[in-house]
Amino acid sequence: MKLIIAIIQPAKLEAVKQALTEVEVFRLTVMDVQGFGRQRGHAEVFRGHEIAVNLLRKVQLQIAVNDEFVEPTIEAIVRGGRTGDRGEIGDGKIFVLPMDECVRIRTGERGSEAI
Numbered sequence: 001m002k003l004i005i006a007i008i009q010p011a012k013l014e015a016v017k018q019a020l021t022e023v024e025v026f027r028l029t030v031m032d033v034q035g036f037g038r039q040r041g042h043a044e045v046f047r048g049h050e051i052a053v054n055l056l057r058k059v060q061l062q063i064a065v066n067d068e069f070v071e072p073t074i075e076a077i078v079r080g081g082r083t084g085d086r087g088e089i090g091d092g093k094i095f096v097l098p099m100d101e102c103v104r105i106r107t108g109e110r111g112s113e114a115i
Contacts, residue, residue, distance in 0.1 A: 001099040001112055002070050006061040007033065008081040008092040013059050019080035020063075023072040027115070029062040038089045058092065064102060066112045 008016055013030065020028065034055040045051070065073050074094055083091050104114040 001102060001115060002065055002067065003097045003099045004061075004063045004065060004070070004073055004077075005095040005097065006063070006077045006081070006092060007035070007058050007094075008061065008077070009083075009090065010057055010059045012081045012083075012091075016061070016077055016080035019076035020073065023069075023076045025063060025065065025069060025073050025076065027063070031060045031062070033058050033060045037093070056090070064099060064115050066115055070096060 006016070010032075017028075020026070035058055036054055036056050061077070063073060074096070077094055081092055101110065102112075102114040103110050107114075
């Protein structure tokens, strides 16, 4: 079992959800987050003054999958989250973490059956 954490552009959320549906990944958690990487923020004008905005709005997805779904899930996120054919700085990142246990609260099922 793996926990996949993906940080993507908010505008790409619907495309990523559609791509995940196509590979039969239906369960995910979505959070609004802020951060920056290579983009290092940007400048905005507020009431005539330029202000540096160094935390950019992003969307974080958390998806728990069984091992056989790891690669299809990653490929779907890349396909839905990439800007154009080659991508652009700021498209996001995907992290894959080992997941020791999963427990379904309602039934008490554990492990891959609980996902």
